[in-house]
Amino acid sequence: MKHHLTPLLFLAALQVQATPVGERIIQGIIIDGNGHPVSGATITTSRSNERGATGSDGKFTLRTSDNATLYITCVGYEDLEIRPGSQSTLTITLTPSNTFLPEVTVTSMLHKNMKFIFEPSELEVVKEQLLLKTRYRIPEKRFHKDSRMVIQPYLVNYTRNKRTSFTPVVYDGKNYNILIQRGHACGDPEEQAYYSRFAKVVDGLDSHQLITYTDSCRVDDINDRYATEVYVRISTFCDDEYRDTLTIARGVVYPMRFFNFDAASYELDDSYAPPQQAxxxxxxxxxxxxxxxxxxxxxxxxxxxxxxxxxxxxxxxxxxxxxxxxxxxxxxxxxxxxxxxxxxxxxxxxxxxxxxxxxxxxxxxxxxxxxxxxxxxxxxxxxxxxxxxxxxxxxxxxxxxxxxxxxxxxxxxxxxxxxxxxxxxxxxxxxxxxxxxxxxxxxxxxxxFRTLNFSEIDAIYRRNPSELTASEFWRYIRGHAGRPAAEQEKLMREALHHHPDLLIAANNLSALLNREHRADTTLLVPFLTEEAPLEVKINQVVALLQTRDFERANQLCQTLPTEEKTRAVRAITDAMNGRYAEAYTYFGETNSINKAILLLCLRKNEEAREFLKQCPDHSAEAEYVRAIAANRLNDTNSAIIHLQKALSLKPELRKILEIDGDVLDLMDLIQ
Incomplete structure (x- = not known):
């Protein structure tokens, strides 16, 4: 579990560390249009290891390179890109976003003026993490000096019947804290001790202030069915005044599930075909x-x-x-x-x-x-x-x-x-x-040493495939190059069964499976030597990324030479690791659906939709991505039309619709 609300003591410690040559420390505060501090804002650069976040006071400290560009994102606000130049102290104002979903409001146990309000919440997949972003307001006149308020988010995995705790938010009034310090225990002592670890003692809470919450946990499987629930409890001394559980997000946001890997799926040509052996x-x-x-x-x-x-x-x-x-x-x-x-x-x-x-x-x-x-x-x-x-x-x-x-x-x-x-x-x-x-x-x-024509090879295959040499088997596969992918896969797997060292069959099968998002990371392992063709290494990187084995994929990618042929796989590696801006430098020059997907990941929804209007890709996946862009911009009718097209072209996409936080709210309308 990784909590993104950076402690102030840690930030202070960062300020006194020695700064390497070519780097510097930037400090600042992020506020909204009314001058209120914005908590939970994320500050990143083009380097994946340079990341910071604002605390409850809106302040941040970030160590970065001299010429870095800062990217600021926060739930409920428009993304912002800043070039600080020589400035080392910044005041940054964020503009509220106009793409919020309807608020999730709990009124079951509170009076009208005591609503517990959670603004649009998202559960987003970034690399191997599920990132929860939300904002909330404290009910007016509900919290006072004698109270403890516990806000405990949970990740619920319905597929695995599993519940994972995010980091809780706990506020203790001054009188309640005195009670705890004197050793008075109310309810379950273990539960009280657990929440006391996270408690912040306050005089009171401003019901007008929006508090940003960000946390993450490891994802089990991106195809599982998730929801985010929040347990809320307000206690006064030993009496619980309020208890409730509400769902603030359903499904996960992950446009990358439609990322196209064709750009880095390379087949070997016939120069790698085995010669005929005696x-x-x-x-x-x-x-x-x-x-x-x-x-x-x-x-x-x-x-x-x-x-x-x-x-x-x-x-x-x-x-x-x-x-x-x-x-x-x-x-x-x-x-x-x-x-x-x-x-x-x-x-x-x-x-x-x-x-x-x-x-x-x-x-x-x-x-x-x-x-x-x-x-x-x-x-x-x-x-x-x-x-x-x-x-x-x-x-x-x-x-x-x-x-x-x-x-x-x-x-x-x-x-x-x-x-x-x-x-x-x-x-x-x-x-x-x-x-x-x-x-x-x-x-x-x-x-x-025989040399057979295709009809002779075909006759041997029909009689007994094991009698074919590796060379003859590959010629037989090439003779069926125009057949459907399923038939080609069957033939290549059969060839590898009889000739396990048939490199060209293993590589081209790996490329085929990568293009269909059915990666098999075992196929190329026997061939991954220093002398292995570049295509083999690239295909293995893509297979590892598809199966979310990021560590091994990154290690192998680092061994690839820097050249034109590896640009695509490096960009895909950036994208799958959540470095969307870096990946966009390559895919932004293309006319593929990947450009729109990266724009959506960067929260540039308007740009994504404009590009999709002239994008030549009208596959089921592309129509689904168009639905995501439209729904994010509150164009429900267009989103439904695109979703219906996607499902008519590929009905199995309904399984993704059932777990996709970007369009899950449209499911009842589609039905």
């Missing part, structure tokens, strides 16, 4: 080859040899004849059963595999094999594998017999082979298990 294919399986006993030479007339060898010759021939394909690896591994001498089996197995490999590659061109890795290997299966296979088949007795032999031979292959022939289970081992371990396995890889 596809890798890997095939493996088993070859059914037959060799004559004790011979390594392969005879194609034996068994299925001819058919098996021809199968692989055709595969290699197909790779050889297709210019888009390239063989990268080919291997054959031969496994032989363990019976017999280990060295003999190992040598014979290797020779047989080499013979098969030569037969396959005999007619393949050398250029095809130059870039490929060719391997062959012969492996003798150990007796342990036979024992394990018998156990898996639940042959307990037979496997135990072989297992005992393996242990007695201490794993020596040749001794096991000699002893196995004398086992009772050997016929079973010879006929059922040893053939299982005589096999030849193949393994080959090749790459394919």
């Amino acid at each position: 596809l890798n294919f890997h095939e493996k399986g088993e070859m059914h080859l037959t060799f004559r006993p004790s011979e390594y030479k392969i005879y194609e007339s034996d068994g299925r040899n001819s058919r098996e060898l021809d199968k692989f010759r055709k595969v290699l021939k197909g790779i050889e004849q297709d210019e888009s394909k390239s063989l990268s690896y080919f291997s054959i591994t031969g496994y032989t059963s363990p019976e017999g001498s280990y060295k003999m089996n190992e040598k014979l197995s290797g020779q047989r595999v080499k013979s098969a490999l030569d037969a396959i590659l005999r007619n393949v061109r050398k250029t095809t094999l130059e870039k490929a890795r060719i391997e062959h290997q012969g492996i003798v299966v150990p007796w342990d594998s036979v024992y394990a296979a018998m156990q898996r088949d639940s042959l307990t007795a037979e496997s135990a017999e072989l297992g005992n032999l393996i242990r007695r031979a201490r794993g020596k292959h040749d001794e096991i082979s000699w002893g196995a022939r004398r086992l009772k289970c050997y016929p079973l081992v010879r006929d059922r298990y040893l053939p299982r371990f005589r096999r030849v396995e193949y393994n080959y890889e090749y790459t394919e």
Whole structure:
């Protein structure tokens, strides 16, 4: 909770601080046309950290740069811009505003001459804060020396069923204060102690003076339904003479909700599209080859040899004849059963595999094999594998017999082979298990660099999108550039699902969502490196601003170079952070709806309306903004006409109408 009524002691402390070179301290008083001090006026400059406010005496002190321009705003008065020049002490007179809404008046418990009057009140969104501005008069002849008056504003969030206290205003009469100082407690002691922290002891209150109140609290969600209620209590000693709760504002004022982000939503061009990459294919399986006993030479007339060898010759021939394909690896591994001498089996197995490999590659061109890795290997299966296979088949007795032999031979292959022939289970081992371990396995890889036309890419997409390369997927998306935004979003999200590193899809999707006020701050996080394209960083700043993550947005914006391309995003950053005057230096040169929105934020309602008369934008959002401008200038009929146009173009804007403090009073008239 941030209270803007600056304590005088704090102001005095500011006056004695050292002033840096290039800066100075300006003091002054702000009064109305009758010479009465104006409290709660806000004084700012073009620098976001230079801000002051008047106290109940209308005085202020502000540290600022030498050539600063002061901007003075206050609820109920026209905005004022002043260039103090060399003056360091100012007297500023504000002109009453003619755009007040009807007063909110409580008469339920007071006589006619004792009305509790709150002038037009606003609940305005500025950055991440809800700023309450109001003015009120104290009822005549109601407050006296024996009284305490408590004025407690609350922010009510109906959406979340939540109530937040603003800073209370408490006035104690002199006699009431004496009662408190003597330790007399009336009612709830905690409540009395709480309000005593804010109490100001006074002789009396001028019922003719308008008292300005300004306070703020953090906003939960700008789309929640808010209202501002004020609890008022007047107590005389221990008796409550008056209690009431009234609503002084409904909805929130936030024209920035219609701010257009198109000016800083950049797509990447096709120079960032990924080049076509070679596809890798890997095939493996088993070859059914037959060799004559004790011979390594392969005879194609034996068994299925001819058919098996021809199968692989055709595969290699197909790779050889297709210019888009390239063989990268080919291997054959031969496994032989363990019976017999280990060295003999190992040598014979290797020779047989080499013979098969030569037969396959005999007619393949050398250029095809130059870039490929060719391997062959012969492996003798150990007796342990036979024992394990018998156990898996639940042959307990037979496997135990072989297992005992393996242990007695201490794993020596040749001794096991000699002893196995004398086992009772050997016929079973010879006929059922040893053939299982005589096999030849193949393994080959090749790459394919394909270039497809759109119809071919479309056919692959319809069959299985995961088969498309990143380059092909992007070409497919580009082929649907004219489709509705929802279809383009679906395709880009699908592309990122299969190719998470597809930068151009992530960036352009982010730009699309930014333009539709549906920012996704997660899309570009993987790509936010120092080398990231400027467009990526700009789109991320806009996404962070839209989701009201101001701290990270400001940090990232500070890393952007100062150039023409970043002017728009810097102006948007100023606008979203409440620096409307700075943002207007850019958007004031444009013909976009943003110019009118900033004028409304600066309370230049007449200028906003005049600009909107010739603004070429007639979207639903633009019509809604026209309604805001008209309603602020009390042109109710025009406001209703523009609102009806906006709702006819975009019925979902009714949800905003229900929470918008600028036009909420027109809702019943619209219905």
